Amino acid sequence: MGIIIKFVLKNIWEKKLRTLLILISVMLSSALFFATEALSDTAKDLFIERMKVYYGTADLLIYATHNSPSNFFYKHQAERFANDLEYIVGSIETGGNLIVNQETLRLGVKGFTLPELQKMNPFFLVAQRKLYPFQGNKIILSKRTAEEYDLKLGDYLEIEVFGAKRKFLITALAEPVGPFQYDGQNINAVVPLDTLATILNARGKVATLYLKVRDPARKGELIQKLSEAYPRYQVRETITGREMEEYSKSLTTSFQMMGTVVLFMAVYIIYTSFKVITRERLPVIGTFRSIGATRKMTSLVLMIESIMYGVIGGLLGCGLGIGVLYLIMLQILPEFLRNVTPTLRYSPPQLGAAFVLAILIAFISSLVPILKASRIPVKEIILNSNSKPKEKKRWQIITGMVLIGAAASLPPFVPFRLFLPTSMILIFASIIGFILLIPTLTNLFLTVFARVYLYLFGNEGILAAKNLRDNKGILNNISLLAIGISSLLMINTISISVAQEVTNFYRDGKFQIWLWTWQADRGTEALLRKIDGVEATYGIYTANYVEITNLKDRINLVHGVNQYKYLDYWAINVDPTLLAELDTGRKILISNTLRERWQVQKGDFLVLKMTRGERKYQIIGFFDSLMWNGSFALMADRYLKLDMNRQYYDDLFIKTNKDPAIVSTTIKEQLKRRSPYVSTMAELEAENIQANASMFRVMRGFSLLALVIGTFGVFNNLIISFLERQRSLALLRSIGMSKNQSIKMFFIEALTGGLIGGIIGVLSGSLLISISPLIMKAVAADIPLHHSLSLYLSSILAGVLITVTASTSPAFKSSNLDIVTALKYE
Amino acid sequence: MPPIIETFKLCKTFKLGEVEVEVLKEIDLTINEGEFVSIMGPSGSGKSTLLYLMGGLDKPTSGRVRVKEVDLSIMTDKEESVFRRRTVGFVFQFYNLVPNLNVEENIMLPVLLDGKPLKAYRNRLDEILETVGLADRRRHTPRELSGGQQQRVAIARALINEPDIILADEPIGNLDTKTGMGIMALLQKINQVQGKTIVQVTHSMEAAAYGQRIINMRDGKVEE
């Protein structure tokens, strides 16, 4: 055994470049696999971290809704369940304005008692003065806020809450964590619960209860009981598993896709490398076998070699994976969490799985070449009479066509539930299909090129085209390029389309300012219309996350539509007569995304769970929209108002006839007391683009990785094929090929290889793009994909650049070949 | 007959690390136009080396080779290539055909490299295929041919550009006697009918008998 390992290690060591390539392939795929796996947990942590500002460690929440008799309630009904709860923490929280240095800042004012807050969302005070007893006009700020605005212990702060200015004394400063974490929008401050309750005339009452359950298994049961105890209040989990899943899924899916592509390239590289390795070892294998080694023994040696690559690559991959995870985290971390060093969460099983995957990739990819080699009869090896079956070729073409045909034609027939798995399978199918067809396609292209080349490059062109025919190295290069380019194309097209669509979405809004405020009504509208620059306003009723009980799903957003106004504010492609029809009863228009997901038709009924109970709405039509990822529906405002028991507008859309930015500031100024949330469409758009940008940066990074592996692979293939061709190159030189001709021939070959690889890459890329709407719909939104000609052309160019660059070294090596020596070697 | 290949004090040494091996030692040799010369001698005596130097495939350590009154040592890479294309044709022991090209394409390679239109050579190709007896095998790839047939292709390739000289290194070393003699008869015909100068390296007296002159080599020297 020792001897075999030594032999194997020597083999690995001898071909450093190839070893490097195989190791990189194994390493990257296991690293990406690990990073993606761990990312899902880390992302969930991140989500919890984001939500901690609000919920701390609480897992249940009780609060008032539109339906509740009052905004405030007593804690004691919940105390009946004290045995099942670790804590019951009450609070009153509100938004306010902090006035410092003539500047008005938005401030989250949290009314708590300190011991309760400490239990629920631990904080750390760094300085305090006269903090206890915590009552009256005392306030705790985060150290960060204090530093930023130059505030000190003992200073008085002017705060506007509930429409009045009040002075608060800074009595403590806290680390900017837990409840004092900056959440990206608000500065947070803690004041005594009692103080707020007194202002609001609600002494002894709270607006929100935070609960932590002792036994998580009984959470559902407790929600049930608490809902009975607080019949007209909302009882829910702070963070639902579903929200968390959705958040982490939105992050990980793209990485999974990229990881799969890298994996696929790695498998291909290892497979081809092993084809070369086994061919190289054939004489040795033959010799071994002729002196009595069994097939098993010779195969075992090769398998040990492949497992070695797996082990080494896996170890390196785990290390690299942690680094990759860290990099991804840095990229996706929202701005306001940057000061929290991301805690990477990964478990030994995940590392183990990545390691095992590495070994499996190496082993499985090399299995076919190894088994094939073992099946060649000894006689053939020794006589070097490699008979080539023609049958295989036809089989390849047919399978390839079937796979591509399936990938191209199946998507419209796939049911929504199966979108994700099917699209993955179809992507594999199309890539494999194209790989199978590559020899045939290449020959086709070559026939065409040979003619053109005669005019472009003269006889060297024909020669190059002839050399390329059935040239394994070139075919491998073309395959690698095709895999790399097509997946890059898909990813880039998706990301460009998403970015464009986001912009389009805000373009669909035909107003300039979006406003949210507490208790907005006609009075508010009248107020707004008086503001200089405001041309028109539209107050709209909306409902979020409406459950559809008969379909066990939900609609993320329902707009209550005013048929006369709606289309002036939203450029939604829907028939105005349908909008008018909404007013005739409980009728609903749903997005095409929902139609596809639910497989419903015009005339079907949806049972919506609304504030006033379950209501039956009839579907009267469909429209295209990306609002809320396409989970969007329209109904008449009067029915929404009625069934959801709404009194106030949920959103106000404002048209301006002056610079929206200026108008927005004026509005903020004028409505200061109501602390509205005002945003111009331009700001919303920029925010969204920025949120997507970091995601795309990471994806681009991944695609670059794929390109790098591809280039490595191409280079490796060129070197291998150069070594194999040395003799025929020497021969050509012996019958009169000049150095220049030889260099020229090499570059024409590279150019052609790159061109064909690029073209096939674009072909299979557009097939992949035609499949990707399935993924998009399953994961996020039904986003129309924009095919970009310039992207296609630059892909082809990239292919050419890669091959031409990679072939510089072999080209010059071949021109300086020692003819006589090269000719002598058999 | 005027001389066509001349060597003057031709030396070739190979360096193997510290050791220098003198393979050719001051060889003065003249081969005349239209001659069919056979170089013989024990293995390692420098026959192949000499032949490669005459064809410009390798460079001498010192001394000169003149072919058709031109000194090979002063040729540029381009001139050398043209020389290999048009003035000499090589035939090797192991045929050295390009495996993925068919018979026709292999034969036409020198024309292709010369940048001439292939069409102009159609008739010549037919003629040569006829001469070497492979008219019915034009579309076959080397893999589908026997050793003797492959060597005929190599000879046809050497002839296509109508060189004045054919240099053959053990052209029948890999073939059975009967096939070998067939090839020799072909070379002889080419020599006699077309007047080409032929220099071959061979180990077989029988093969050498097809030529007019034998040059014996021993330890890097010519013993005539």
Ligand SMILES: Nc1ncnc2c1ncn2[C@@H]1O[C@H](COP(=O)(O)OP(=O)(O)OP(=O)(O)O)[C@@H](O)[C@H]1O
């Ligand atoms: N590239 C080289 N490097 C070192 N030594 C070489 C090289 N080429 C040839 N030799 C040496 O030169 C000598 C002559 O070689 P050459 O091939 O000319 O012999 P030969 O007469 O053709 O022999 P054979 O009949 O076996 O073909 C041999 O000793 C050989 O080892």
Ligand SMILES: [Mg+2]
């Ligand atoms: Mg020899």
